[in-house]
Amino acid sequence: MGKADGVVPDGVTVSDDEFAAVAELDPALLKAVRRAAKAAARNGVTFYVNSGWRSPAYQNQLLREALAEYGSEKEAARWVATADTSPHVSGDAVDIGKSDAAAWLSEHGAEYGLCQIYRNEPWHFELRPDAADGGCPRMYADPTHDPRMQK
Known part of the structure; x- marks a missing residue:
């Protein structure tokens, strides 16, 4: 696996279009993340x-x-989705690091339509355009509680 598959080395920012992990994100999600990043940079x-x-x-x-690490499909599913259900494969999710950035986005993300989806993954954000007006939807405990993962 390499850069063309979405692997990212340390230090890649939301502006680094030469990485497929960034360039292949849904354009609306990428635009929102970049707007938020600009505000956070201030x-x-x-x-x-x-x-x-x-x-x-x-x-x-x-x-x-994940299966090897956690020993069961049930436990692995709390952390990693299948290729058929993962919002990362469709370009609809981004994992933001470091912890200060994830915390900033958790606090301010709704202003940009960016919401934390899972309580157990404080780095995972998806676009919810209505969040700017009504706030982010209630988080799922983990992906096993997300109906989208039940395909």
Whole structure:
């Protein structure tokens, strides 16, 4: 797996279009993340991309690794989705690092339509355009509680 599959080395920011993990994100999501990153930068916070778009092959590799680490499909599913259900494969999710950036986005993300989706993944954000007006929807405990993962 490599850069073309969505693998990102340390230090990749939301502006680094030469990485598929960034360039292949849904354009509306990418625009919102970049707007938020610009605002966060005024507070000295940089948004790094720990993960963004992923190829199905890369997603499957991550799932195999999670199965090996957690020992069961049930436990692995709390952390890694299948290629068929992962919002990373469709370009609809971005994992933001470092912890200060994820915390900033958790606090201010709704202003940009960016919402934390899972309580167990404070780095995982998806676009919810209505959040700017009505706030983010209630978080799921983890992906196993997300109806989108039940395909």
